[in-house]
Amino acid sequence: MSIGHVPADLEFTDILEHIDETIIIADLSHTITWMNDAAVKILGPLYSLFGIAENEDLIGKHMDFFHSHPAHQKQIMHELNHTYRTVITIKNSYVAETVIAPIYNKQQVKQGYILMLLDVTEKAQQEKEKEQTIALLSTPILKIWDSVLAIPIFGNLTNERADRLLETILKKCVEERAEFFLLDLSSLSKIDESSGYYINKIGQSLRLIGTECFVVGVSPSLASSISKSNFHWTTYLHVQQAIQEIMTRRGVSFSYIP
Structure with a gap:
C-alpha cells in the first residue's frame, strides 16, 4: 500500500509526461489512446519499420502492432487484473522490459491499460x-x-x-x-x-x-x-x-x- 500524499491539483497526465520512460495508455479494446513525450522520442525512429509516417498515426492503432504473437498477448490482456512484466523485441531494433497494469476508476471498474517500456536494448x-x-x-x-x-x-x-x-x-x-x-x-x-x-x-x-x-x-x-x-x-x-x-x-x- 502506498503512503503519503500528492498535491491535490496534480494532474495524472502531468505525472506521466515527466517520467523519462516510454508510457503508453490503451483502452479496453487494446487500442492506443495516449503516449508521453518519451514514447514519441524513443519509438519515433521505429515507425518507418511499420510504414507509419507521423507520430499521431500511432494513436488509434491496436496493440497487436507491437507483437509478433498477438493472440497470446490478447489472452494475457483480457485476463489481466494485476501488474504483468515481460520483455518484447520490436523489429530486432528495440528491446524493452515491459510493465503492463490495468487502470481502474474509483468504482474499481477496469478502464484500460497503462504500459511502461524500459529500454534494455543495449543490455540485451x-x-x-x-x-x-x-x-x-x-x-x-x-x-x-x-x-x-x-x-x-x-x-x-x-x-x-x-x-x-x-x-x-x-x-x-x-x-x-x-x-x-x-x-x-x-x-x-x-x-x-x-x-x-x-x-x-x-x-x-x-x-x-x-x-x-x-x-x-x-x-x-x-x-x-x-x-x-x-x-x-x-x-x-x-x-x-x-x-x-x-x-x-x-x-x-x-x-x-x-
Whole structure:
C-alpha cells in the first residue's frame, strides 16, 4: 500500500509526461489512446519499420502492432487484473522490459491499460555478445591432423572476444607445435572491417610463432565481402581443400573415394 500524499491539483497526465520512460495508455479494446513525450522520442525512429509516417498515426492503432504473437498477448490482456512484466523485441531494433497494469476508476471498474517500456536494448546486446563469447571460447580447438588445428568462428569479434580467442589459439598451437591452423568462417555470410581486422591479427600472430593460417569455409557471398576489404588471406571454400593443400606440401598422395 502506498503512503503519503500528492498535491491535490496534480494532474495524472502531468505525472506521466515527466517520467523519462516510454508510457503508453490503451483502452479496453487494446487500442492506443495516449503516449508521453518519451514514447514519441524513443519509438519515433521505429515507425518507418511499420510504414507509419507521423507520430499521431500511432494513436488509434491496436496493440497487436507491437507483437509478433498477438493472440497470446490478447489472452494475457483480457485476463489481466494485476501488474504483468515481460520483455518484447520490436523489429530486432528495440528491446524493452515491459510493465503492463490495468487502470481502474474509483468504482474499481477496469478502464484500460497503462504500459511502461524500459529500454534494455543495449543490455540485451551486451548479453548476446557475452553468450557468443562463452560459446566461442567453449568451442574446442579441433585437431584435424598431425600438427593441423582448426576452430569455427561465428558472430562479430569484439576486441575482448578477439584477444581472449587469440590467447587460446596461440597457447594451443604452441602446445601442439602446430604447423597449420584453420579458421572456419562457414557460419558467416559477410564480414565487417572490425571482425576482418581481428581475423587478420590472429593470422599475423600465428605467423610469428611459425604456424601458417588458412581461412576456410569462404562462401561466394563471404568472398565478395572480403574482396572489398584490404585483407590478404589464404582462403579455401571447404576444409577439405585446405587439407589437400597441406597433404600436397607434405608429399602425401590422396584420392577421392566415390
